[in-house]
Amino acid sequence: MRDGTRTRARIEAEALRLFAERGIAATSIRDIAGAVGVAEGALYRHFASKDELARTLFMDGYAALARRIQAAGLSGEPFGMIVEKVIRIFCELFDENRPLFSFLLLSQHAFLSEVARDASANVVEAVAEIFRRAMAEGAVAPGDPDLVAAMALGIVAQPATFTVYGRLAGPMSARVPALARAVLLAAGAAAPAPMRAGPAIRVV
Amino acid sequence: MRDGTRTRARIEAEALRLFAERGIAATSIRDIAGAVGVAEGALYRHFASKDELARTLFMDGYAALARRIQAAGLSGEPFGMIVEKVIRIFCELFDENRPLFSFLLLSQHAFLSEVARDASANVVEAVAEIFRRAMAEGAVAPGDPDLVAAMALGIVAQPATFTVYGRLAGPMSARVPALARAVLLAAGAAAPAPMRAGPAIRVV
DNA sequence: TGTACATCAGTGAACGCGCGTTCACTGATGTAC
DNA sequence: TGTACATCAGTGAACGCGCGTTCACTGATGTAC
Numbered sequence: 001m002r003d004g005t006r007t008r009a010r011i012e013a014e015a016l017r018l019f020a021e022r023g024i025a026a027t028s029i030r031d032i033a034g035a036v037g038v039a040e041g042a043l044y045r046h047f048a049s050k051d052e053l054a055r056t057l058f059m060d061g062y063a064a065l066a067r068r069i070q071a072a073g074l075s076g077e078p079f080g081m082i083v084e085k086v087i088r089i090f091c092e093l094f095d096e097n098r099p100l101f102s103f104l105l106l107s108q109h110a111f112l113s114e115v116a117r118d119a120s121a122n123v124v125e126a127v128a129e130i131f132r133r134a135m136a137e138g139a140v141a142p143g144d145p146d147l148v149a150a151m152a153l154g155i156v157a158q159p160a161t162f163t164v165y166g167r168l169a170g171p172m173s174a175r176v177p178a179l180a181r182a183v184l185l186a187a188g189a190a191a192p193a194p195m196r197a198g199p200a201i202r203v204v
Numbered sequence: 205m206r207d208g209t210r211t212r213a214r215i216e217a218e219a220l221r222l223f224a225e226r227g228i229a230a231t232s233i234r235d236i237a238g239a240v241g242v243a244e245g246a247l248y249r250h251f252a253s254k255d256e257l258a259r260t261l262f263m264d265g266y267a268a269l270a271r272r273i274q275a276a277g278l279s280g281e282p283f284g285m286i287v288e289k290v291i292r293i294f295c296e297l298f299d300e301n302r303p304l305f306s307f308l309l310l311s312q313h314a315f316l317s318e319v320a321r322d323a324s325a326n327v328v329e330a331v332a333e334i335f336r337r338a339m340a341e342g343a344v345a346p347g348d349p350d351l352v353a354a355m356a357l358g359i360v361a362q363p364a365t366f367t368v369y370g371r372l373a374g375p376m377s378a379r380v381p382a383l384a385r386a387v388l389l390a391a392g393a394a395a396p397a398p399m400r401a402g403p404a405i406r407v408v
Numbered sequence: 409t410g411t412a413c414a415t416c417a418g419t420g421a422a423c424g425c426g427c428g429t430t431c432a433c434t435g436a437t438g439t440a441c
Numbered sequence: 442t443g444t445a446c447a448t449c450a451g452t453g454a455a456c457g458c459g460c461g462t463t464c465a466c467t468g469a470t471g472t473a474c
Contacts, residue, residue, distance in 0.1 A: 003470095004417055023314070025229035029461060039419045041463080046417090050461065106313045110227070112369060124371065146372055147379065150363040151386050158358025159351060165316060167328065168350055175351065182355050182390035208450055233428060243452045245430080250450090254428065
């Protein structure tokens with residue numbers, strides 16, 4: 001028989017690209033099949049439905065990010081290092097696989113309610129867990145970890161969204177120090193390290 | 205003839221509610237007409253198409269918010285006051301008209317590229333303008349105003365998104381001081397005022 | 409090595425459903441005289 | 442005040458299009474002997 005794993009990978013790549021560009025609803029099965037260069041029916045050898053295809057792409061990408069963030073959070077390093085590491089993970093994945101991140105940002109509203117509330121599959125939960133531990137250890141001023149997690153996610157995700165829309169230019173990786181510094185300050189972290197390079201954001 | 209303005213207002217309200225709950229694509233003309241209690245054809249007396257209905261709702265709501273933010277930015281008050289005022293506008297409108305905000309947050313990706321790059325119609329531009337002026341006046345450390353605007357918007361919009369999804373509870377208005385403080389710190393504002401009430405976010 | 413068979417990825421015409429939209433019609437209400 | 446007319450918001454059956462999905466079929470490739 002022919003090897004289906006290559007076709008499946010191409011379907012996933014083209015679907016991701018088209019979903020990210022136009023959205024799920026505006027992308028038809030024929031669009032995807034055409035981009036891959038197969039007949040419509042071929043897609044149903046690999047995915048039960050269009051919905052399952054979109055859901056699989058979202059859940060896999062989202063869980064992979066959550067796992068990496070959780071692992072960084074459990075590394076035992078000081079809080080400031082963890083924040084920078086997590087933001088670096090986010091930014092480098094963004095730069096490496098922009099269609100995936102566009103897709104995650106764009107279609108989060110369709111799937112987020114179905115994601116398990118587990119730090120190993122849920123980005124929000126993984127980030128909240130990091131702040132919960134930091135507060136318990138005194139590295140961050142006490143407060144609502146969910147609120148601080150939301151603000152931290154916003155600080156990183158909104159510039160990513162602006163980059164997708166072309167309002168910000170250049171790689172996200174270049175912004176890691178600025179974003180990490182902003183997150184530490186906004187979260188009320190104890191004595192954030194001074195910035196090492198780049199256009200300084202001076203705190204008077 | 206019968207007065208059509210009442211029907212039009214009801215169509216707008218029900219469409220907004222349904223678009224916010226399910227998304228535009230998952231809401232049909234029949235759904236909206238059914239919720240209003242009119243025949244499908246009635247909608248076409250007030251809007252040329254479903255797309256025009258959705259676009260009108262988005263552009264009107266988005267421009268109204270942008271105008272209020274721009275006005276606050278031009279009030280001549282000190283930067284710290286402006287930030288708090290803008291965040292209060294955002295949070296109070298969120299609490300008062302949650303369907304509108306859910307709709308704006310959810311469907312921004314469909315329309316944002318069509319919004320004029322004018323501070324009187326574009327929330328992003330209005331916020332960027334405030335930071336541009338603050339940097340020129342020395343109230344904020346020099347840097348990329350678009351990046352700082354993105355981070356500030358993220359700090360406010362992400363908690364709003366979490367509230368829509370039920371991950372954060374309670375009114376956004378209650379978070380105005382905490383959000384304003386986070387924005388000022390993250391933006392590198394000169395000497396932010398100490399917080400007056402609520403669970404303190406202590407900066408060591 | 410050669411032959412027969414089973415497997416299954418891929419095909420593409422066809423189906424039926426739900427959608428946005430149309431349009432001839434109704435009838436309530438404002439206006440002219 | 443009463444009558445004729447014009448206007449236009451609202452009706453709802455009907456239309457046609459594009460969509461997701463199906464399924465009988467093809468043929469390339471792996472396996473058994």
